Amino acid sequence: MKKHKICAVLDDSIAYELGIEPGDFLLNINGQPIVDVFDYRFLIAAEYLDITVQSSDGSIFVLEIEKDEDEDLGLIFSSDLMDKVKSCQNKCLFCFxxxxxxxxxxxxxxxxxxxxxxxxxxxxxxxxxxxxxxxxxxxxxxxxxxxxxxxxxxxxxxxxxxxxxxxxxxxxxxxxxxxxxxxxxxxxxxxxxxxxxxxxxxxxxxxxxxxxxxxxxxxxxxxxxxxxxxxxxxxxxxxxxxxxxxxxxxxxxxxxxxxxxxxxxxxxxxxxxxxxxxxxxxxxxxxxxxxxxxVGMLAKFRHELISCLNNLDGNPSHSDKVKYICPVGVIAYNFMLENVNLIKDKFPNIEIEVCSITNNYFGDRVTVTGLLTAQDIEAELKSKDLTDVIILIADNMLKMDEDIFLDNITVDELENNLDAKIQIMPHNDGAMWLNLLSL
The missing domain is CATH 3.80.30.10 (pyruvate-formate lyase- activating enzyme)
Structure with missing residues (x-):
């Protein structure tokens, strides 16, 4: 029988109220085995549930639950999939x-x-x-x-x-x-x-x-x-x-x-x-x-940026000269420079330097922003005067759920190495990107 280890229980959830604890195992729901998260989601959608749980001491008990349809139980498992991921069996010519x-x-x-x-x-x-x-x-x-x-x-x-x-x-x-x-x-x-x-x-x-x-x-x-x-x-x-x-x-x-x-x-x-x-x-x-x-990311970003700019009056919210540096991959440099010039035309108090980063980590044939590493950004920026400068880092350079670059360097570590503040920016939302700036 497949067991699913419970790593956390949400406060005030159904599972919390029933006394289920981290370290317990979910065995089945309504007598049905659970292969992965899709089985789990399907089975817990019902209003009436019998869930079989094995506690950390090995004892097994069944809990009867009456709840609203689609109400979550509040269980967190060790992986989102709740199953072993199927690995690739190919040997592609171009596998990155x-x-x-x-x-x-x-x-x-x-x-x-x-x-x-x-x-x-x-x-x-x-x-x-x-x-x-x-x-x-x-x-x-x-x-x-x-x-x-x-x-x-x-x-x-x-x-x-x-x-x-x-x-x-x-x-x-x-x-x-x-x-x-x-x-x-x-x-x-x-x-x-x-x-x-x-x-x-x-x-x-x-x-x-x-x-x-x-x-x-x-x-x-x-x-x-x-x-x-x-x-x-x-x-x-x-x-x-x-x-x-x-x-x-x-x-x-x-x-x-x-x-x-x-x-x-x-x-x-x-x-x-x-x-x-x-x-x-x-x-x-x-x-x-x-x-x-x-596909279409640049056109969408530009469209959203311009739409947002058109809805702003161009009057700065403060008199301070705000300085930013925006590191990007080589291929994105001209595109981002055009965006920045649109912003500066309307908000002259803002100073944004777009910085093209050569990818020495993967090689200069890799030119996209999302594959830049902290060490290449640091190598390019360390000779600049970063006093009172905010560095704008695109979120697709980082792990999805953690502020860490591909080279295992964290955002905090890069901030410390450069002695400068870093702000994480959305890579695919021009309006949000603009709204995160101090205009």
């Missing part, structure tokens, strides 16, 4: 985890490929390790949508990319999921010379057959660090090759917009910056289905 240096946060080295994390956190999965039991549970809990890494629909190319015996069955796997009533957001990690060009056209065309049950298809550039010893050689995108990708995607967007009333396929913001092309309009991203995949 294979390109990581040592001494990072331990959690970043684990390769997950779990459909449940796709639903919970938006992780992308490949479907190569799905079992009949997984499909059954997916259908049972109706967890939709999930995010799927396709990369290519050509069987041999996908097999080459993923290095897995089941990789070529992607279209069959997608059909099986859609037949369950589950929708999908699909992704292509694009590698020059491997799955671009005609292969990209084929992948877009093949996946478009499943519109509207495939909600969107995002195309993101491969990420390449300096730690690729012993790994296959991969090229990065340059301005010319990025322009070719944008041209392909715009061609298909126009086609599907006319035929299906959706653009369907979207390029990551990084492609537009690399190609030195203007970002699409805010409305071109429709309802921003995959913004967390770096």
């Amino acid at each position: 985890i294979d390109q990581l240096p040592p001494n990072m946060r331990s959690t970043v080295y684990f390769k997950d490929d779990d459909w449940r994390l796709s639903y919970l956190y938006g992780n992308y999965i490949t479907l190569t390790n799905m079992t009949d039991s997984d499909y059954l549970r997916l259908a049972q809990h109706k967890l939709s949508p999930i995010n799927v890494s396709v990369h290519a629909t050509d069987p041999q190319v996908r097999k080459q990319i993923l290095n897995h015996k089941n990789a070529h069955l992607i279209l069959e796997h997608i059909q099986k999921i859609l037949d369950l009533g589950i929708q999908i957001n699909a992704q292509i990690v694009l590698c020059p010379g491997i799955n671009d060009g005609q292969i990209l056209d084929q992948t877009i065309r093949d996946l478009s057959r499943f519109i509207p049950n495939i909600l969107s298809l995002s195309v993101v550039p491969v990420g390449i660090s300096k730690f690729r010893d012993g790994l296959p050689n991969l090229d990065s995108f340059d301005q010319s090759s990025a322009q070719a990708v944008i041209e392909t995607i715009h061609k298909w967007q126009k086609f599907y917009q006319l035929k299906m009333d959706t653009r369907f396929v979207f390029a990551a913001d990084e492609f537009y910056v690399l190609a030195k092309l203007p970002l699409p309009d805010y409305l071109d991203y429709e309802d921003f289905p995959v913004i967390d995949n770096g």
Whole structure:
């Protein structure tokens, strides 16, 4: 029998009032075993419950509960999933985890490929390790949508990319999921010379057959660090090759917009910056289905920032000259500089220096802000006069639930090293970003 260790009990909750304590184990609910958090959520939604608990001394007791429908019990478990995470069985050509240096946060080295994390956190999965039991549970809990890494629909190319015996069955796997009533957001990690060009056209065309049950298809550039010893050689995108990708995607967007009333396929913001092309309009991203995949994030941020600025009168709330430094990845420098100039035009009392940080930790081919580390920021800023300066750190540089950078340095440690105050800023909300400034 699977046991779920209770790590904490919320004060004044049902579990607290019943005397359940941290260290006890939840065994079952209404006689039903609990595989993971989805079983738990489903079972506790009922008004009448019999929960079987094993105390820390080994004794087992059953508690009868009458509660409001959907009222929580107040139990906290050791993991959000309440189960072992399914690991990745692929050996992808471009896997970024294979390109990581040592001494990072331990959690970043684990390769997950779990459909449940796709639903919970938006992780992308490949479907190569799905079992009949997984499909059954997916259908049972109706967890939709999930995010799927396709990369290519050509069987041999996908097999080459993923290095897995089941990789070529992607279209069959997608059909099986859609037949369950589950929708999908699909992704292509694009590698020059491997799955671009005609292969990209084929992948877009093949996946478009499943519109509207495939909600969107995002195309993101491969990420390449300096730690690729012993790994296959991969090229990065340059301005010319990025322009070719944008041209392909715009061609298909126009086609599907006319035929299906959706653009369907979207390029990551990084492609537009690399190609030195203007970002699409805010409305071109429709309802921003995959913004967390770096698709439309810049357009949304700019739109929100300008809308918020237009609603402000431009009169400073104080006379002090406020100084900020905003460290960003190389690829985001011009975009953020334009945003800052918009702010300074309306609020001349504010001084914001945008600082482009070269990523020496991963290598200079990694240019996004979210992969900057504390040590690279410190190396760039330590020679500056930081007296009365506030350093603006984007929240996507940090662990989701903890103020720690990828190199295991905390925000407090960086503050102490630089002898300067740090303010955490939202990376994907222009209005909130503006409102956190002292204007």
